[in-house]
Amino acid sequence: MSKDLISQLIDTLRCLPGVGPKSAQRMAYHLLERNREGGNKLAHALVEAMEHVGHCRICNTLTEHDECEICSNQGRDGSLLCIVETPADVLAIEATGYRGRYYVLMGHLSPLDGIGPEELGLQKLADHLDRGGIDELILATNSTVEGEATAHYVGEMAHKREIRASRIAHGVPIGGELEYIDGGTLAHALAGRQSV
Incomplete structure (x- = not known):
């Protein structure tokens, strides 16, 4: 059985450095309760960055x-x-x-x-x-x-x-x-x- 969407969001936020279960839970509920527009912007920015950011061919940044x-x-x-x-x-x-x-x-x-x-x-x-x-x-x-x-x-x-x-x-x-x-x-x- 798959996890519900809230649990998936919390688990996903835990991939960030320094974010434990409580911090991830706090972030998830904040986005869902008070800042859905910010959550949507964050999701869009993440998708764009993951698809379009790579390494400089010269310096590797x-x-x-x-x-x-x-x-x-x-x-x-x-x-x-x-x-x-x-x-x-x-x-x-x-x-x-x-x-x-x-x-x-x-x-x-x-x-x-x-x-x-x-x-x-x-x-x-x-x-x-x-x-x-x-x-x-x-x-x-x-x-x-x-x-x-x-x-x-x-x-x-x-x-x-x-x-x-x-x-x-x-x-x-x-x-x-x-x-x-x-x-x-x-x-x-x-x-x-x-x-x-």
């Missing part, structure tokens, strides 16, 4: 175009390439005034979870580096064990190609994630980056 806004902007410094884990990290670094380009890994190396270089798609990054024109890689992965391992691996890729690699300074707390760091701290970390 999420976009609804072949190239994202940053990659198609000729005013950006193509000699600087900032390596981040997620599209949210791009937004955090953009708030600092950084004017280079990005490469979004969409994760980090995690052998315990079965995520190695192949699963992370690091060959696409290697191909990007082999095309030339990049003078420095800024390694801005999270300050977690996995983020540090990923930074080390990507730094070695850069060294093999004689590209300077730097790591953002440790103004970012150990165990922190970039999307939750304030702009001033992140700007300081970028300014104090060092070679690896």
